[in-house]
Amino acid sequence: MNYIEKLIFILSGLPTTLSISILSFLLGFIIGLPLAFIRTYASRPLQIIVDLYEKVLRGIPEIVTMLFLYFGVGLVLGFSPFRNPFLAATVALGLRSGAHQSQIFRGAIRGVGGEQMVAAISLGLSKLQAIIYVIIPQTFIIAAPGLGSEYALLVKDSAYAFILGVLEIMKMTDIIRRTTYDVVFPYLTAAFIYIMLTFPIATYLDMWGSRRKRQLGL
Amino acid sequence: MREVVMECRNLWKIYGDIIAVKDVSLQIREGEIKIIFGPSGSGKTTLLRCLGLLTKPTKGEIFLRGECLTRPGIKLNKYRARIGFVFQHIWLFHHLTALQNVELGLRRVLKLPKDEARRRAMQALREVRMERWANHYPAQLSGGQQQRVGIARALAMDPEIILLDEPTSALDPELTGEVIDTLRDLAKEGRTMLIASHEMGFAREVADEMIFLDEGTIIERGPPEHFFTNPRTERARRFMARLIKQTMRER
Secondary structure, three states: OOHHHHHHHHHOOHHHHHHHHHHHHHHHHHHHHHHHHHHHHOOHHHHHHHHHHHHHHHHOOHHHHHHHHHHHHHHHHOOOHHHOHHHHHHHHHHHHHHHHHHHHHHHHHHHHOHHHHHHHHHOOOOHHHHHHHHHHHHHHHHHHHHHHHHHHHHHHHHHHHHHHOOOOHHHHHHHHHHHHOOOOHHHHHHHHHHHHHHHHHHHHHHHHHHHHHHHHOO | OOOEEEEEEEEEEEEOOEEEEEEEEEEEEOOOEEEEEOOOOOOHHHHHHHHOOOOOOOEEEEEEOOEEOOOOOOOOHHHHOOEEEEOOOOOOOOOOOHHHHHHHHHHHOOOOOHHHHHHHHHHHHHHOOOHHHOOOOHHHOOHHHHHHHHHHHHHHOOOOEEEEEOOOOOOOHHHHHHHHHHHHHHHHOOOOEEEEOOOHHHHHHHOOEEEEEEOOEEEEEEOHHHHHHOOOOHHHHHHHHHHHHHHHHHO
């Protein structure tokens, strides 16, 4: 196997790596954004539940959640939707990302400030309308750099899925290592691909968010 | 006598052991302008916030055209739309242009179609002489310009009364003039307004009544001339003297 062949083989894991990263990011977003608003505006008991969710999921190593979803859920419930390794990995990452994104958005909501809500309410907007038209658009701008880092984290942590045998970049790299005994080129290649997947997006979001924040005086 | 637009009866607002508003009753009739003034911490902001339905009073009643707004279970959103509010620290929506700031309530609360909302928003911006700046973001405007947009935002909803909470006190002295001019225009149009302000020249010119607030309660009230010539209470007299001295110094 020459280097080109090795590279192509490793790259064949790229679509799977991207799918896990993007889908878990979206799942994290769907969980995290509402949680952030609950944590900010809802009643105390609900806030405590959200807090607990954040603390628990941030406290468990990703690999434990993944293996538990894959092996454990079936034994506990008697059936399991997570016998698909791709799904187990994606959901495990998404659940934790939900905890992270909840924190990112909560900080951003605080950055927007309660005054914007009061001003919106004074026009007769409902609280929900105020959240949709006034708070969320500003929240995204403030949260952009944090979301960029979160996305980068998910791309990197998607490598854990290789433990479950998902054919993503890390798994492909491992196969090359085992079959060719080359331990240098495959890992350097994988490292390079991960950097290319994370660095540009995280940097772009960071710059865009910072510039927009400055322009709007947020 | 003209119809009473807004009224509060025996209004109280208590935070913990601080009494912010203490047994305040007042009425504002159609086309009237009343000025509230008093030292900082005297409860002006809290009183206006209660009347603007932005803070729930602890006790007492608020009426808008005879309708009680403090009865339990009432949906406040649609009443807030009928009461304009201008904030001391302006609080424009940072992510929206001047025009979009004014349009938001028209589109989402009054549910006007896009063209109609735009037309009315531009009209309101024209009234505060800000139409040239319609497409600027708040961060690109001076404090005085921002506050004029803040006034346009309230004005565009065509409210029955506008409550203004010290609209010029957060601005640099050289910028207060343009905002005062705008308010003068509104006064000429016969808008009903309750204004917390220490701009005594302006008050003297437009106010139907001035209300002196201290420690959360109305100490003295009367037409401007009453306060400028011969306030009854010692507290009002001292406060007026201080304000007038301060105004002279600024000039």
